[in-house]
Amino acid sequence: ALLREATRAAERAAASPHALRERAVLARVLHAAATDARRRGDRSGALDLLRRADREYAVACAAPGLDEAEALRLTLERVASLEAQWRLGGDSALLQSAVGMLEAFADAWPDRGDRPSQLLLAHGRTLLRLSEVTADPVQVRLYAEQSARSLRRGLEAGPAPETNESVRDRVRVLIDLVDALLSAGGPLDEAQARTDEALGRVREQGQRAALLVRAGRVAVARYAESGEPPELHGAADRFAQAAHWMSRDAPAHADVLAEWGGVLLRLATLEPADRRQGQLSRAIRVLRDCRMETPAGSRRVAHRLLLLGQALMVRYQARGDRVDLREAEHLFGLAAADAEDPLLAARCRLELGQAQFEAFQSLGRAARLDVAVEAFRAAAESARRAEEEAETERRRQEAVELAAQAHHWRGMSFEAAVRPRAAREAYAAARAQWDRLPDDRLATGEPTARQTAQRLADLE
DSSP states (O other): OHHHHHHHHHHHHSSSSHHHHHHHHHHHHHHHHHHHHTTOHHHHHHHHHHHHHHHHHHHHHHHHTOHHHHHHHHHHHHHHHHHHHHHHHHOOOHHHHHHHHHHHHHHHHHHHHGOOOOHHHHHHHHHHHHHTTTOOOHHHHHHHHHHOOOHHHHHHHSSOOSSSHHHHHHHHHHHHHHHHHHHHHHOOHHHHHHHHHHHHHHOOOHHHEEEEEEEHHHHHHHHHHHHHHHHHHHHHHHHHHHHHSSSSTTTTHHHHHHHHHHHHHHHHHSSSSSGGGHHHHHHHHHHHHHHHHHHHTTTTHHHHHHHHHEEEEHHHHHOOOOOHHHHHHHHHHHHHHHHHSHHHHHHHHHHHHHHHHHHHHOOOTHHHHHHHHHHHHHHHHHHHHHHHHHHHHHHHHHHHHHHHHHHHHHHHHHTTTTTTTHHHHHHHHHHHHHTHHHHTOOSSSOOHHHHHHHHHHHHO
């Protein structure tokens, strides 16, 4: 009620075409009303209020005679309003507008070598948000690199932290900078150094947990560069610490468990079969907790079910316990049904078919081959749709490779069913997919193009 009254008062004050400064007051009141509407669950109402606020901010920013401090304050408020609109509506063009606005304001700053830290930080953070919603990996890297440059300069231009609040602010910026460096692909040494600096300053439990998550991601990225298992062990330790420092009721706790469980699963697959049980049991335990904490209907459910199923399949291969095999098959089916992304659905259905093929080999029941063939056919179809919808060349190639692998497994199933003609046709379909990939592409797993060619040669 107070916000409604304040809005009406601000509208009356701003009614005059000459009352440009009053338009700034109206914009702020509308922004506050939008925040209140969002908290009450009225998303459409909040969006409408934010759009009205943006129009008022545009007029207020054009007011003659604004001093530099007021102009900067209004610009940053308008950028915050645009980001709030993006969070509600998902239109990334709003973030691009905000970046353009900040860059235009920076270019007009009287002393280009002494731009305010708030301006640089807002520019860096908006670019970081833009990198997070961009599909093209080249553009993602470009936005992230630009974000890191602005955030570095903002840190250098800002005052040295002296109070608890200034320390918290610097840690927030360091977290954003590490995120930008990870998205940009490095330099990882700087990402590690920035994380260590923030961990040495942090005083709040929530920020410590967020930093430990970043430390884990840096270690995973370093493993991707070096291939050294100690990096993965370090990542697992960091994720474990992050989960410890974070409340189990926090929505991000399940996200940390997913990353931790994924790292533990990778570590288990690096160990010899007779030494992997400890890591594997821990990975399964963490991924089970992750599944329980992930709300039904979350877009992350399918990937987490897939991870847990894969961990159970690794344990089945090590111990031969059919209970693990049956549970993995069930989880892959659930994941395939929940997957909204066709590329993820293709992976889930491929894993489902492999589990069903394994069940045939374990139980000797021919009926299991029929359901495996159907799963591989569905995987190939999902991969085809993923290719049609791919926004990048990398995703297109991943989809083509998954289709080739699905057809190869279909051929293996037909061979096991003693249907050589159908097997040849399936392998030929796999070869046709392999031929569409560049020669220098590195296979991400088996079966490979060479294995498909060998199976065809053996049948012919």
